[in-house]
Amino acid sequence: MSSAAPAISITLNRISDQIGRTTAWLTLLMVLVTFAIVVLRYVFDLSLVWIQESLSWMHAVVFMLGSAYTLQQGEHVRVDIFYRKMSLRHRALVDMLGVLVFVLPLCGFCIYQSCDYVAAAWGLHEISRDTGGLPYPAIPLLKSMLLLMPVTVALQGLSLLLQAWPDLQRR
Secondary structure, three states: OOOHHHHHHHHHHHHHHHHHHHHHHHHHHHHHHHHHHHHHHHHHOOOHHHHHHHHHHHHHHHHHHHHHHHHHHHOOOOOOHHOOOOOOOHHHHHHHHHHHHHHHHHHHHHHHHHHHHHHHHHOOOOOOOOOOOOOOHHHHHOOOOOHHHHHHHHHHHHHHHHHHHHHHHHO
16 A cells, blocks of 8 residues: 555544534534523523524534544444454455445435535525524535535545555455
8 A cells, every 4th residue: 555545544534533523512502502592482582593493403514524523433333243353354344345335325326416406505595494594605504514424424435445455455
């Protein structure tokens, strides 16, 4: 394996790590927003639609942008009963096949299916359907996560391929 491959893998891991750690802070913001919603509603008898909508969207962003980090950390769904008992070489093979057969095709499909949807949101200057909801460009930005998520997961998948390759070569 060339020295460029580990450097690329390290860079991709750093990107996933930074996005994941930054996104994790969004969960704290979600707690604070939830607290604000409760205080506004029950203390001041005030309900702001845009704040309630923002909470739902933040929740979606946490899951979508946190997915590459989850993959990097090995916390994704996998049948560990078999995987943990495998040799390093067999685990590398499973990881590579998983990326090539599942991760990359699914990411490509998500990007393909989301492009028109996201472009339409930008083209229409989409705003919330609810009166007092999130203004432009919040909705198109949030829908753009449908493109950003598969891109970040695919890049992390590439990193996993580059990491698994040397283990696959071992005897």
